[in-house]
Structures are given as C-alpha cells and as structure tokens.
Amino acid sequence: MADTTTDKSIGVGLLCGAVATLGALGVxxxxxxxxxxxxxxxxxxxxxxxxxxxA
Structure with missing residues (x-):
C-alpha cells in the first residue's frame, strides 16, 4: 500500500493555535x-x- 500524506495536522494545529491566541488576548x-x-x-x-x- 502506498503511503499518503496530509496537511490536516498543520490546519488543525494552526486553527487551535489561533483560538488559543484569542483566549490569551481575552486574558x-x-x-x-x-x-x-x-x-x-x-x-x-x-x-x-x-x-x-x-503526523
């Protein structure tokens, strides 16, 4: 079977990081x-x- 790669980790990680940044700005x-x-x-x-x- 061939290995498949995805960029899902980058998108989900950046989305969660953006929400964390908004939470920090709320503080x-x-x-x-x-x-x-x-x-x-x-x-x-x-x-x-x-x-x-x-990953």
Missing amino acids: LTGMAVSTGFAVAVAFGALAVAAFHAF
Missing part, C-alpha cells in the same frame, strides 16, 4: 480572565496534540 483585556486562560491552555494543548496526532 490581556481583563474581561473574563479565567475563561480566557482556560481557553488558551486547552486550545494550546490541542494545537500541540494535533501536530502529533495527524
């Missing part, structure tokens, strides 16, 4: 600090996991 603005921090940590972890899961 910096001072509004909903706890929610922004939770979003940033959760999606930051998912961004790293996406690069490994779809």
Whole structure:
C-alpha cells in the first residue's frame, strides 16, 4: 500500500493555535480572565496534540 500524506495536522494545529491566541488576548483585556486562560491552555494543548496526532 502506498503511503499518503496530509496537511490536516498543520490546519488543525494552526486553527487551535489561533483560538488559543484569542483566549490569551481575552486574558490581556481583563474581561473574563479565567475563561480566557482556560481557553488558551486547552486550545494550546490541542494545537500541540494535533501536530502529533495527524503526523
């Protein structure tokens, strides 16, 4: 069988990274600090996991 490659890890990883960045910006603005921090940590972890899961 032939190996197939996909760019899914890059797309999912970048999407999760973008959401994590938005969560971090929510922390910096001072509004909903706890929610922004939770979003940033959760999606930051998912961004790293996406690069490994779809590799």
